[in-house]
Amino acid sequence: MGESHPQGTAERQPRAPQLLELAQWVAQRCSEAGLHPTPLPALSLIRADQTVDHLPAIYEPSLCVVVQGRKRALLGDEQFEYNPGHFLVVSMTLPVIAQITEASPQRPYLCLRLEIDAGAVADLLMQSAPEPVAAAGRGLYLESMSQELADAFLRLLRVLDQPAELSVLAPMLTREIYFRVLGSSMGARLRDLVDSASHARRIAAAIELIKQRFDQNFSVAEIAEQVHVSPSTLHHRFKALTAMTPLQFQKQLRLHEARRLMLSEGLGAASAGHRVGYGSPSQFSREYRRLFGQPPRRALQLLGPHAA
Template sequence: MDETIAVLASTVARKGKEGLTPTAMPNVGLYKVSQCIGLLPETYRPVVSLILQGEKQLLVGNEVLTYRAGHTFTAALDLPVLGKIIQASAERPYLAIRLVLDPDIVSDVTLDMPNGASDADGKGFGVHPADRDLLDAWSRMLRLIDRPDEVRIMAPLLEREIVYRLLRGPQGAVLRQVGAADPKILPIRTAMAVIGESYTSPFKVEEIAQSVGMSCSAFHRRFKAATGMAPLQYQKTLRLYEARRLLLTEPTNASSAAFSVGYQSVSQFSREYSRMFGTPPMREIRAVRLD
């Protein structure tokens, strides 16, 4: 397996540019980072990544995930994450392959498999080692980079195979939650979409639970199990991640960032920002502008 990973890493190192490089396969991207850095907060859509070299750390809710070469990270839901590359250099960059998951493909493949019920109270993310069959499917997918005439026919087939291999392995319980029509997961996905679309506005957990046809206690339990966060924490994380993105990439100040993401109190925003990121917003702004 180490040899297969080395071959895949060599391909990504040669074909990938710094950051995320799209490929001729619509859902497949190559990821390359040549230094240890903190990454901007982002919301992961349903995705699977195979790590080929280096090491990365993700904060999802209160859980820290660390993964390295040979590991697969799977996210089944729209998860706000804070990541950093903790092992990378110009000589040995962090390398990974990313596949954006198509819910229709996951649902279709799941229906053809036995024991396809998802865990309603399971996590919507996870890290697991990749097995030989999964690595083999990834190898054949990456060969299509040099065979553009085969992409239209072979890429969809290999995408289905990768999903199939993931469903058969320890990632299966996570991946089954991607299926858009799953009646056990659909209420949580719907609630996440509602919160995500209006995260700057206050809401009551009871009202969200009622809108998706669940009791408040069951909704709270399933939401936290899937995302690693309670519903209000999920909203706060979305707010603070967007505020940090604004502070690091836009010509703005702490007050403007706070109000733009829904805070009514700048002092409360500063406290919660400092608690999450370990530094007050104004200090972070000054550090960025000095750079």
């Protein structure tokens, strides 16, 4: 299994007091484990009091900043491990298996997650964003945190409790965060998310089509035609960015949605499998076990504070 490490950056590493203040701020507002919204809809806070070995999730475009503890994201055969001082950039929708590898009630895992607004990134690029170094690779990657980026996150957190300041300053601070990420060593991948001529943007469009039709049968050729690439190009580029083929991606979306239906709506395995497009209960059970490591009937037994 390949392991990815944060890329270097010309900017300075964050100071220990910056990281400590980020962790203290999140801890004060997350007294219990789980996902916590904030007054800024795009920003959420996450706390876990124990390690988690197998946490299936659909990652949407976002920046994930661990301020205490350690986490690992598994995409195909690759693993991306990040801890304080580093962050994960998710440039497109991706099904992953996450692991919280360092957490305890005394020293919980704490994370900030900022959703990426593609429109705001595109607007920024039309103005004066720094030119990033060209890059190619997966649709999620690790970066080293800089002092400048850590400071921007701190200032964003500080205005959350000031409604008058929040409405004015939050958009500016969010733009600054995008600006810092675009200027990092792997910033080209975020730029490609909004560049209509890039292969990454076309794959992102293909992903949206698959999300809309995940419970239906379709061919790769149909998706390729709608995003204006050849089937072979779609297959190659899709796998390069997501570590899976379009049909494997569809299968994972089906299985994740079936799991959600069982956990949140109480559907039985057969009903959940049928709802997401499986005609054969045995095939659904077999593929569910292969992805999640447990048969579907164990889903409700495994429900816990971090299941979602």
